[in-house]
Amino acid sequence: MDSRLVLRAVDISADVPCPQAGPGPACGLVPMPAESLRAAAMQPDASARFLAGRAALRRFAAQLLGIPAAQLRAAYSCPQCGSGPDLSHGRPGFTHHCQPLPLLLSMARAGNWVLLAGLTAPVAGEQLGVDVEDPERLGFDGFDAVALAEAEKRAVAGLEGTALRRQRARLWTRKEAWLKMTGDGLRTDPREVAVLDKPGLTDLTPAATGLPASLVAAVALGQLG
Numbered sequence: 001m002d003s004r005l006v007l008r009a010v011d012i013s014a015d016v017p018c019p020q021a022g023p024g025p026a027c028g029l030v031p032m033p034a035e036s037l038r039a040a041a042m043q044p045d046a047s048a049r050f051l052a053g054r055a056a057l058r059r060f061a062a063q064l065l066g067i068p069a070a071q072l073r074a075a076y077s078c079p080q081c082g083s084g085p086d087l088s089h090g091r092p093g094f095t096h097h098c099q100p101l102p103l104l105l106s107m108a109r110a111g112n113w114v115l116l117a118g119l120t121a122p123v124a125g126e127q128l129g130v131d132v133e134d135p136e137r138l139g140f141d142g143f144d145a146v147a148l149a150e151a152e153k154r155a156v157a158g159l160e161g162t163a164l165r166r167q168r169a170r171l172w173t174r175k176e177a178w179l180k181m182t183g184d185g186l187r188t189d190p191r192e193v194a195v196l197d198k199p200g201l202t203d204l205t206p207a208a209t210g211l212p213a214s215l216v217a218a219v220a221l222g223q224l225g
Contacts, residue, residue, distance in 0.1 A: 001219070004120070005219065005221065008060055009113055010056045010114045012049065012109075030070075034085060038088040053107065061105055065120065067096055073095045073096075073098075075093045075100065076089060076093060077090050091183060106128045106180055108132045110215050115132040126221070127182065127221075127223075129177040129181030131173040131174075134169070135216055136214075138169055147171075148191060152194065170203060173218040174203070174218045181224075200222035201219070
């Protein structure tokens with residue numbers, strides 16, 4: 001794994017604001033307007049977790065660069081929608097005094113856990129993606145048919161119970177991390193993204209992330225274009 005990469009797991013359960021309070025400060029940070037607008041369209045519990053996760057990401061970015069978190073402004077980018085402070089989805093990024101920060105970021109959430117990945121001073125064309133999953137969510141029939149490439153289906157054939165769910169989670173987090181890195185997201189059929197041996201993908205251990213051992217995570221780092 002690239003030595004420049006910083007990984008951090010954050011338990012946001014203590015930072016989730018009261019759902020009845022609606023969108024508001026999370027972790028002492030006032031949400032960006034686009035974040036508040038997106039949160040307002042969610043159910044209360046999902047809204048609270050969304051805002052707590054975004055606050056954790058902003059604090060993480062600020063700590064990586066030694067800048068007060070309150071001075072950062074979100075500037076997400078999407079291949080379809082463009083970039084800027086009015087966007088609340090896509091690749092995360094921040095500006096400081098209207099200047100883009102030299103920082104690659106990615107985040108993922110599973111329950112009350114947020115996994116953050118950051119890399120300062122990236123080289124031109126580098127991109128980053130990270131994902132985390134609870135294997136217990138992937139025990140349903142039909143997962144393999146809608147999510148796995150043919151070689152991946154063969155890799156899980158014969159597995160059952162915990163072993164099957166964890167292998168599915170391993171493959172799924174690799175796909176999600178890769179598609180976040182490329183910027184394609186799930187607009188791409190996950191069955192078309194074979195990740196058993198794809199370069200640039202790394203399975204993450206609990207020791208590397210600080211996540212509970214019950215969760216599965218992966219990171220993708222590569223140079224595009």
